[in-house]
Amino acid sequence: MEVVAINQISPDQVILFTWGFVTISATLIYTWIVMGLLVVGSIAITRNLSTDRTLSRWQNLLEVIVGGIRSEIREVVKEGGDTYFPLIGTLFLFILFSNLFTFIPGYVAPTSSLTTTSALAIVVFFAVPIFGIAKQGVIEYLKEYFRPTFIFFPFHVMGELSRTLALAVRLFGNLMGHEKVIAILLAVTPLFFPVVMQALGLLIGVIQAYIFAVLTMVYIASATQMHEETEHKQKEH
Amino acid sequence: MDSVSIIGMASIIAAGICMGIGAIGPGVGQGRAVQGALSAIAQQPDERNSLTRTLFVGLAMIESIAIYCFVISMILIFANPFWAYVVKKVGG
Numbered sequence: 613m614e615v616v617a618i619n620q621i622s623p624d625q626v627i628l629f630t631w632g633f634v635t636i637s638a639t640l641i642y643t644w645i646v647m648g649l650l651v652v653g654s655i656a657i658t659r660n661l662s663t664d665r666t667l668s669r670w671q672n673l674l675e676v677i678v679g680g681i682r683s684e685i686r687e688v689v690k691e692g693g694d695t696y697f698p699l700i701g702t703l704f705l706f707i708l709f710s711n712l713f714t715f716i717p718g719y720v721a722p723t724s725s726l727t728t729t730s731a732l733a734i735v736v737f738f739a740v741p742i743f744g745i746a747k748q749g750v751i752e753y754l755k756e757y758f759r760p761t762f763i764f765f766p767f768h769v770m771g772e773l774s775r776t777l778a779l780a781v782r783l784f785g786n787l788m789g790h791e792k793v794i795a796i797l798l799a800v801t802p803l804f805f806p807v808v809m810q811a812l813g814l815l816i817g818v819i820q821a822y823i824f825a826v827l828t829m830v831y832i833a834s835a836t837q838m839h840e841e842t843e844h845k846q847k848e849h
Numbered sequence: 850m851d852s853v854s855i856i857g858m859a860s861i862i863a864a865g866i867c868m869g870i871g872a873i874g875p876g877v878g879q880g881r882a883v884q885g886a887l888s889a890i891a892q893q894p895d896e897r898n899s900l901t902r903t904l905f906v907g908l909a910m911i912e913s914i915a916i917y918c919f920v921i922s923m924i925l926i927f928a929n930p931f932w933a934y935v936v937k938k939v940g941g
Contacts, residue, residue: 621927687899778913785916792923823909826902 615720618795621788623720624727643722646710677705681825688829689836692747696832699739703732704825711787711817715810721817724787726780733780736828737772744835753835779827786820853935860929864922871918878911 615638616623626638657670667675681701685693710723722728744753757768790813797806850858886904890897 619927621923781920782909782913782916785913785920788923789916789919819905819909823906826906830906 615718616724616791618792618799621792622725622727623722624725626720638720639722639725639728642710642720643728646706646713646722650705650709684826685829688826689833696743696829699735700825700828700832703735703828704821707732707783707824708818708821711821712814714787714791714813714817721787721791723783723820724791726784729780729784732783732824733776736779736831737776739828740772740831740835743832747836756835775827775831779824783820783824786816790816853939856929856931856935860925860932864925867918867925868922872915875911875915878914879908882907882911 616626620626623638623642628636628638628641630636654674657668657674660668661671662668678701681704682693682697685697685700689696707723710721710728713719714721723732741753744756747753757765790809794806794809794813797809882904886900889900893900
């Protein structure tokens with residue numbers, strides 16, 4: 613069963629039904645399925661947490677995931693990593709699971725549509741200045757745009773915009789490209805080789821989720837710590 | 850040749866050229882990045898974890914250039930706005 617035909621580059625084009633001005637596309641359905649699974653799973657696991665010596669197996673899994681993400685954040689941000697944990701953890705887990713479920717037949721990753729990835733990138737676009745202002749204050753944050761001289765202001769602004777675009781297009785291009793490669797391989801060499809590519813797709817999905825989270829972290833870290841680092845360098849010289 | 854076939858031909862050729870030339874730069878770049886990371890790991894095996902993490906992030910940044918080319922050639926082939934316009938105009 614093929615949900616997205618080979619000549620459609622986005623699951624947005626698969627329209628399940630329309631009702632008035634409301635259009636339900638495949639992207640919407642699968643996004644809500646992934647979100648529902650994550651939310652219901654988290655609630656079901658955290659309902660009966662225990663501090664005993666014996667943990668339930670699901671609590672153990674969740675602790676490993678949360679601890680792993682938290683230590684990764686601490687390695688990049690150094691201090692105050694727990695402030696950024698909800699945002700980055702949510703982004704990572706959502707992208708990870710929406711990429712990983714692609715091995716289920718009939719499922720289309722919502723991240724293989726440009727609308728989903730743009731939404732995620734726009735979240736990052738707004739989150740970076742919010743965290744930066746919360747850490748440094750408005751004046752100090754805006755001063756970053758005029759470093760080292762005021763000529764650099766347009767380059768800083770363009771950098772912000774282009775990295776948002778890059779975040780969105782990178783995730784979308786990887787997932788969509790992989791889907792198309794598998795579809796073409798199914799037509800050329802069916803049966804065995806597409807399975808190998810599917811397994812590679814799981815790796816790509818994990819790496820892309822990791823990279824999205826790491827880049828978000830790096831952007832936030834650069835918005836909150838740039839000033840301190842330049843001060844350190846000036847002291848050293 | 851009428852305009853429909855010219856646009857179709859130009860789109861497909863442009864998609865091929867875009868992907869072909871666009872893959873050269875990231876290929877060379879990724880090769881150099883992996884080379885640098887491997888020699889760094891060979892010199893300092895203790896720093897392997899942070900080197901690998903930085904390498905993966907860097908590779909994904911380099912790879913995204915090739916991905917842009919891929920997205921553009923996919924748009925040229927499957928979602929070409931000019932093609933849709935011409936087909937609509939010719940079809941009535």
